[in-house]
Amino acid sequence: MWRCERGPSDVHHAERGDHQVVANAAESSLQHHLGMTCDPVAGFVQVPCIERCAFGAVKAWTGFMIASNEIPANRRVDFDTTVTAMALTAKEMNSKYKETSEGGLAVSVTLC
Numbered sequence: 001m002w003r004c005e006r007g008p009s010d011v012h013h014a015e016r017g018d019h020q021v022v023a024n025a026a027e028s029s030l031q032h033h034l035g036m037t038c039d040p041v042a043g044f045v046q047v048p049c050i051e052r053c054a055f056g057a058v059k060a061w062t063g064f065m066i067a068s069n070e071i072p073a074n075r076r077v078d079f080d081t082t083v084t085a086m087a088l089t090a091k092e093m094n095s096k097y098k099e100t101s102e103g104g105l106a107v108s109v110t111l112c
Contacts, residue, residue, distance in 0.1 A: 020072035027079040028063030029056070030086065040101045041109045 067075075096103035 018072060020075075021067045023079040024067035024070070024072055024075045025060070025064040027075070027077060027082045028066055029060040030079075030082050040099060041105050043101055 090098075094103065100106075
C-alpha cells in the first residue's frame with residue numbers, strides 16, 4: 001500500500017516542495033485506506049488487492065494536488081496520527097481479512 005501513496009509525495013519532494021506539503025499529501029492518501037481489507041477472490045490477488053493499488057495511486061495524486069493547494073499549517077490530521085491509526089486498525093482487524101481468502105469478497109463471490 002505504501003508504494004501507492006508515496007509516488008506523488010516523492011514527486012513533490014523532488015521538486016523541492018515544502019516538507020509539510022509532502023507529509024500532508026501522504027497523510028491524505030493513506031487516510032482513505034484505513035480499514036481496507038485484502039481478501040483475494042479464488043486465490044487471485046488482483047481481486048481486489050492489485051486493483052486497489054491503482055485506485056490508491058489516484059488517491060495519492062489527488063492528495064498531492066490538495067496538499068499543494070492548501071495552507072500546510074491548516075491541516076487537521078497529520079501523517080504520524082494517520083500511521084498510528086493504521087497500525088491500530090491492523091492490530092484490531094480480524095485476521096480472516098488479511099490476505100487469507102477466508103472473508104469479505106473471497107467468500108462472497110463465486111467464480112465459474
